[in-house]
Amino acid sequence: MVVLAKAELEQIALPAAQPPMADVRAVDLSAAPGPDRAAAARTLVAACEEQGFFRVTGHGVPQELVRAVEAAAAGFFALPQAEKEGATGEPVGYGCKQIGDGGDLGWIEYLLLCLTSAGTVPAASFPFSTLPCAAAAAATASLSEPCSPLRELLEEYAAAVRRVACGLLELMAEGLGIEPADTISRLVADAESDNMLRVNHYPPAPRPEQQAGRLLTGFGEHTDPQIISVLRSNGTTGLEIAGRDGAWASVPPDADSFFINVGDALQVLTNGRFRSVKHRVVVSSERSRVSMIFLGGPPPGARLAPLPQLLGDGGGRSRYREFTWMEYKSCSHRGRLVDDRLRPFEN
Template sequence: MVVLANPALHSIPLVGSPKHGARFPGIPVVDLSRPGAGEAIVRACEDLGFFKLVNHGIPVELMRRLEAEAVKFFSLPQVEKEKSGPANPFGYGDKRIGVNGDVGWLEYLLFVVTSDPLSCTSMTACSFRSALSEYLVAVRKMASDVLRSMAEGLKIEPRDALSKLAMDEHSDGIIRLNHYPPYPQLRGLNRSLTGFGEHTDPQIISVLRSNDSSGLQISLEDGSWVSVPPDQASFFINVGDCLQVLTNGRFRSVRHRVAANGVKPRVSMIYFFGPPPAQRIAPLPQLMGEGKQSKYKEFTWGEYKKAAYRSRLGDNRLVQFEK
């Protein structure tokens, strides 16, 4: 047993190292530039609810620029970081995740995409805002291409049936920048701190990019956990709860977590694509064959978001909306 000397960490659990099962073929890789990308996306979303996206068209330099700005921010003195405001729900957060008692070995910045994320009060803030804005524009275009390819793979019309939900002017987009700092006391031990506890994302899709540090893990259907090898030149796409409902369970909202190994810092940027608050979420008619019944009660994104905000991180939020 490892005893953590820092009292502030007593409530942050330790996690073991997952092992890839003999039958796990690895993380699906989708080449967005190739014909048939839509079919590959559909297979990955059906099998795992998660895939790596390559040849996505976003320059690595653009991703590294935002990462560098995030590192500069998280390197500031604590008092300076806290001037960005407590994360209730948007702003700077440290170890506390949400308002229901969840904790992790991380600090983060959380922004609404439609708002001006940073006031330009210094050269650092101006540089951060510029890098963030450029990154968001590029990722929105890429996500739209992914969702249109997904619709093509599902053979549904119109091709923007999914992308218009996430790209509407009233769509609920959130960007999260996470920093998992080192924790030297774990060096040499085959254990990790929980950086971000297991959960599913409630939105349509999530688009993640991280540095070259490991830590992301996903759960397979049998409940086992596997590590996702880092790739700072690629993006990772998660199926969210809303997309699981929109496909009537054909796609799986993947349960995932982050283990902070305490040796090397991890920095990740996640764009969560949610629909407009008033958008009603139900299985798409194009995917419902004759006589097929919906597995879910209809709800609005606003209703689901409130339910998610009231829940603990690891709760199965969709249970209360199942028929």
């Protein structure tokens, strides 16, 4: 349950607005080698240059798995507050209303999972073994086993979506003419990669706020720090992206596609050719929104700088100095969501 004091609600209140629908490019990840794959790579590169945001079809993640995870997550967030808070512990954490350490608030509760390179959470340190089984979700999805704990569903889902992220990064390398093809994807696939899975729940806005004609901030405007983010929701509106002119546009819900964000680290690797997209979530629906975001980051010690292949034969100017992923995280740890976290690393 998300509970905020009146002053906190005022802090996250937004004026009612109806931004236009975003025109989101689609990239077919199932395109076979040849002209179709080359066209998909060109579309991907154009989308990253224009918006830093696109949607993926042909991703191969079974819809029954997605539905089961969404239902199991919704079941978890429906538990009594004491049970949800009792699930908190490394490497998994339950949080409510507070986002990060910089003082940002939102109409949100969430689960945050640290992942291994295989896309799973170490079972020995996972405190969810006592959570109720997602029996209803499993039955709805016609899974082979009659009872799938939330932990197991999240592990399977994370592994599947991580494969999507790596496939996209390889297609991206093809579109940019970068060799080898795994130049970027191996940063997400490494045994030490800093990958995370975030499951967000945005309850319906409290009635007094709806009557006042205002919206609430679910997750304030920000860019994602990592290389790539793979997101999907339960078909509910609320996600908005900012264009190059700063104007907000609403992302139409899509029951079949995944949405992809360019992250700060990818902006650095492409020397600013790709821009990490600024986005936010606005609570404007009477229906709960559940979203799941895979955040693919590099290993802590990975050194990040513009890729030489993208600086040109003449050794073009690098917009960013070299730094490690751990340096970046240490520098931005206590910042606000809206901060430009890359500024300290610009040349």
